[in-house]
Amino acid sequence: MSFGNKILKYKDDILKDLNEILKIPSCAVNTEGENPFGEEAARALNWILNRAKEMGLDIINVDNYAGHAEYGEGEEIAGILTHVDVVPAGDGWSFEPFKLTEKDGKIFGRGVADDKGPAIVALYCLKVLKDENVKTKRKIRAIFGSGEEIGMDDMNRYFSEQPIPDLAFTPDSEYGICNREKGILQFTVFSKDLSDSFIKEFFSGNVINAVPDLAYAKVNCEETQYEKIKGLIDKKDDSYNLEATEEGVKISATGVASHAAWPEKGNNAAVKLIRFLKQSFTQIKFNNLFEFIDSMIGTEIYGESLGIATEDEHSGKLTLNVGKVRVNNNESSVQIDIRYPVTKNGEKIFEKICEEAKNYNLNVELLNHDKPLFVEEKSEIVTILKNSYKEILGKESNIYYTGGGTYARCLNDKGVAFGPVFEGEEARLHNCDENLDLDKFMLHAQICLEAAYNLCKD
Ligand SMILES: [Zn+2]
Known part of the structure; x- marks a missing residue:
């Protein structure tokens, strides 16, 4: 026994x-x-x-x-x-x-x-x-x-x-x-220039360590633009929604929530909505934060465009999650959660991100770093x-x-x-x-x- x-x-x-x-x-x-x-x-x-x-x-x-x-x-x-x-x-x-x-x-x-x-x-x-x-x-x-x-x-x-x-x-x-x-890096990328003239408000996510399943943007727009957005949304699946507001429209997108450690199980509503806005309004100049998120991250969860994609035999791939996005009169920021392989160097990964953010005139603040x-x-x-x-x-x-x-x-x-x-x-x-x-x-x-x-x- x-x-x-x-x-x-x-x-x-x-x-x-x-x-x-x-x-x-x-x-x-x-x-x-x-x-x-x-x-x-x-x-x-x-x-x-x-x-x-x-x-x-x-x-x-x-x-x-x-x-x-x-x-x-x-x-x-x-x-x-x-x-x-x-x-x-x-x-x-x-x-x-x-x-x-x-x-x-x-x-x-x-x-x-x-x-x-x-x-x-x-x-x-x-x-x-x-x-x-x-x-x-x-x-x-x-x-x-x-x-x-x-x-x-x-x-x-x-x-x-x-x-x-x-x-x-x-x-x-x-x-x-x-x-x-895996190692955990959590940080905020933020801009000192605040809300866009076009996007009055953008909101997505409540915590950094989850894939957000909801995002919305309040957009300043005229009658003709409204019709255009409506047309685009009608062509999409029903995960997008359009509502008229006093100043323009509120566009929402839904995704699928997941823990940030497994972003592949989710569908990130924040990056999805940003991509939709960028593709729908090619004439509009978006603020640096949106440019950064869409160009350097987009719908990627392995950090390829940021130049931080890496993996090892012991713990697989680095993963990346956009957890919270806030753009309004007071702030313009995105919070990101990265899980990196056990044999890799977190400081070097963070340095690379800071470099890329600087190219967009953005600042980075480290919130938390847990070594692997x-x-x-x-x-x-x-x-x-x-x-x-x-x-x-x-x-x-x-x-x-x-x-x-x-x-x-x-x-x-x-x-x-x-x-x-x-x-x-x-x-x-x-x-x-x-x-x-x-x-x-x-x-x-x-x-x-x-x-x-x-x-x-x-
Ligand atoms: Zn527990």
């Missing part, structure tokens, strides 16, 4: 505690003061740390950013990183989002999969190790963040005071093992996780890369993402009816405990 099986007898306790933490609507928000991600996020963090204390584990809370529970002895530290904040519930739920509902073999609730379920499991892994009185060669910490969903400042702060574990994993993704995460993660497949951490997976499931785990980002990125190539969602599971993360199959959740619990045991046992 594997060690991981020992967690099965804690199933009822795990579900009971999961229900308790789900009841805290810990949607992270940026605030000032003693609760950096809001009162509820701090409440969830303190709740799980108190629960750990009741179990007899040592705990530390780093200023309500993040904290850990610890078991065992040793110089080195192993870590399991999870988070107790969640994204807002949103609409469309079949059940109360902020509690646990069990139905047809599934558990539902905001955070069951991302990432409160895995957080409770990590806590119980430490409890089992303690109850079984396992002798350790290194300490093991269950590290809990409370601001993962809004930029991971929780871990930056935590690791400014606490050591980075020597070996770690974060069950906040999918099985098997994600040992490569690249952990060797033959490393100790990947080997331990592979063996633990195989011990429980009797088959090999796949090793993959992502354009997304997890806490593994904060670990200086000492850790990777691993679980909790299995291939083919529709967990509906960040969506209504977030859920996990209960049997699979308990499989995850066994794999997680097996890995925890293998990481720390003497």
Whole structure:
């Protein structure tokens, strides 16, 4: 019998505690003061740390950013990183989002999969190790963040005071093992000359890390131009819409939303509408920002015209997403999100973009740069996780890369993402009816405990 099986007898306790933490609507928000991600996020963090204390584990809370529970002895530290904040519930739920509902073999609730379920499991892994009185060669910490969903400042702060574990994993993704995460560059390109005389307003996108599915432009135009646009739109598909306004017309375009890490799954409404305007009004001079977006990016998602297209064998192609475009009386800007391959240099890519923007008289401001993660497949951490997976499931785990980002990125190539969602599971993360199959959740619990045991046992 594997060690991981020992967690099965804690199933009822795990579900009971999961229900308790789900009841805290810990949607992270940026605030000032003693609760950096809001009162509820701090409440969830303190709740799980108190629960750990009741179990007899040592705990530390780093200023309500993040904290850990610890078991065992040793110089080195192993870590399991999870988070107790969640994204807002949103609409469309079949059940109360902020509690646990069990139905047809599934558990539902905001955070069951991302990432409160895995957080409770990590806590119980430490409890089992303690109850079984396992002798350790290194300490093991269950590290809990409370601001993962809004930029991971929780871990930056935590690791400014606490050591980075020597070996770690974060069950906040999918099985098997994600040992490569692309680099992320996010920046704003902006112009000092504001709204166009022709385009009074342009709006698209609410966040930088998603493909916008809606864009609109308010255009100043006369009767004859109106007829022309109407004619053009009538010839197009129904993803364009035209409305008369007091000053002219409002033209809208719809596309398909997607995460910025997978722009190929979306259809960007912003670049689509800009292209439509440029092609429809060849006589009009557009402002520099529109010229830049249309000429240097257009509908490309791999950065060819910008001269930054690149790829490697480990993590595929660089991808680019136009996330937000704003042109109005106050600003003229576009926000862009780039995911670049793990062996490439982000600074050089950014330099090239600045150069190209300068040619259009535009400025660039860097918002965020997360370096890539690249952990060797033959490393100790990947080997331990592979063996633990195989011990429980009797088959090999796949090793993959992502354009997304997890806490593994904060670990200086000492850790990777691993679980909790299995291939083919529709967990509906960040969506209504977030859920996990209960049997699979308990499989995850066994794999997680097996890995925890293998990481720390003497
Ligand atoms: Zn998460």
